[in-house]
Structures are given as structure tokens and as C-alpha cells.
């Protein structure tokens with residue numbers, strides 16, 4: 001489980017914003033202020049049989065409540081369905097303190113934000129901050145249609161004519177190569193389905209867009225169903241001790257077995273809570289959290305593996 005503060009928060013508002021997206025406002029029953037957060041942050045929500053991550057998209061200055069949006073995922077693992085069925089006004093949810101792997105860089109300059117579907121939540125919070133700071137930014141929002149685009153009105157209010165919508169039912173699809181050409185020199189942030197980020201990353205590689213300007217957030221595990229795990233060795237740099245990681249076990253499980261305590265939450269490479277460092281090795285990164293720069297020295301042991309031997313900096 002997460003090593004973060006876990007709070008029992010009360011649902012003070014629960015409303016559908018589209019037929020399959022539920023917006024929840026969460027308050028602490030006793031404390032007037034919740035832990036601070038910054039745009040791009042998410043919280044872990046405990047659900048029956050697991051944990052799910054949801055971005056905060058309310059106003060960070062208003063710490064009286066957290067606001068999240070939960071899409072009912074028909075083919076998901078059941079967590080979103082559980083929240084839709086159980087989160088009513090007056091009910092309580094166990095929620096972690098926020099964590100942010102997707103913060104704005106704060107360097108100024110131009111920003112291009114790309115949202116797909118429910119991935120709009122962190123993009124909305126970022127847009128609000130950029131608009132408040134009078135930053136130079138544009139937002140692209142991809143969805144099937146306006147009626148299936150959660151929080152579209154809120155995003156329009158924040159962005160005005162900085163917002164471009166791409167609704168596939170109208171035959172309008174975002175072209176990743178065109179977007180990247182327009183985004184030259186800008187910080188590029190994206191949150192959405194794997195198909196969207198995969199298209200952007202293909203274009204990034206083809207055009208040589210600087211990876212340090214690219215930031216992404218996923219809330220679904222990367223789909224690599226063809227991946228066949230192999231065994232490998234993990235060396236603990238501080239002691240020289242070697243641990244064998246069999247093909248059918250994760251590095252995180254082996255670390256735990258050997259009393260290297262690590263926080264964890266999702267265990268599918270999307271929350272970032274198990275992150276650790278490494279100093280050498282051919283790592284097979286399978287997480288959806290670390291950007292290309294971070295992957296040079298960090299890995300997610302719940303999902304990522306290595307070829308041969310990896311030396312860990314714990």
C-alpha cells in the first residue's frame with residue numbers, strides 16, 4: 001500500500017458530468033484544510049480490491065475539498081465501477097495525500113497541453129494555473145464528441161480561444177506530426193489514452209522533438225500484452241548483495257521478500273509510489289510514470305524488469 005497519509009474523506013457532492021463520468025467533491029469530516037497540492041497532482045483512492053489514481057482538478061487554493069472525476073471503465077479492473085456504485089453524498093472514501101509526477105516545470109515559456117477524454121483532469125488544473133499566471137499556452141482536447149468530453153465547459157471557461165477541440169465523430173482528429181511542428185520550442189504536456197501518447201511519442205521520435213520538453217501522465221497500464229518476462233539479477237549497490245528475480249515475480253516482490261521495504265499502491269506501473277534508483281543495467285521500463293530523462297536513473301520495480309543484471313540504488 002501507499003506510504004502516504006491516508007485520510008477518510010466524506011463525499012459532499014457526487015454528480016454525473018457526462019453519462020459515464022462522476023465528479024466527486026471530498027472533504028475531511030473534521031479538518032478544515034486538506035494537504036496542499038499543485039496542478040498535475042493525483043490522489044490514490046482505495047476501492048474494493050485495490051487502489052486507483054485520480055487527478056485533482058479543483059482549485060489548489062481552496063483546500064477545503066478535493067475534486068476528482070471518475071470515468072466508469074467498462075473494460076477496466078472494476079475500481080471505477082465500484083466508485084460509481086458506492087460513492088454517494090455522505091459516504092466515505094479512503095484517500096491518500098496528493099502526489100505529483102506531472103507538475104508544470106515553472107520555467108515560463110510556451111506550453112502546449114494535450115488531453116484525451118478523462119485525461120482532461122490534470123490538463124484543466126494546469127490550464128487554470130497557466131491562465132492565472134498569464135502564461136503563453138494552448139490546449140488541445142481530443143474526444144469522440146462534445147457530449148462525451150468531460151469537463152469541456154470548464155475547460156472552455158478557463159482557456160477561451162486557446163482551446164482547440166478534436167472530436168472524431170465530426171471527422172476531426174489531432175495529427176501528432178502537425179501538432180509537434182507547431183509545438184517546436186514549447187513544453188509539451190499530455191494526459192490521455194495510450195493511443196494518444198503512443199502517437200505523440202512516435203512523432204517525437206520521428207521529428208527529434210527534445211524529450212526533456214515532453215511530459216506525460218497515464219492512468220492506465222501500458223498495453224504490452226506480448227511482453228514475456230525473463231529472470232534477472234538485482235544487485236544492491238550499498239551492500240553488493242545479489243537478489244535473483246524469477247520470471248514469474250516482480251522486482252518489487254523480491255525486494256519485499258528480502259526486507260527492502262518499498263511503498264506501493266497500484267502495482268501496475270501507474271502511480272509512482274514504488275520508484276527507486278539504479279546505477280547501472282539494461283532496464284526494461286514498463287511503467288507509465290517516468291519520462292525518458294528520469295528513466296536514465298529511476299525505475300518502477302512493481303512492473304519494470306532488466307536484462308541480465310541491474311544495480312539498484314535503494
Ligand code: FES
Nearest residue numbers: 265267272274302
Ligand atoms: S506501485 Fe504504482 S508504480 Fe509501482
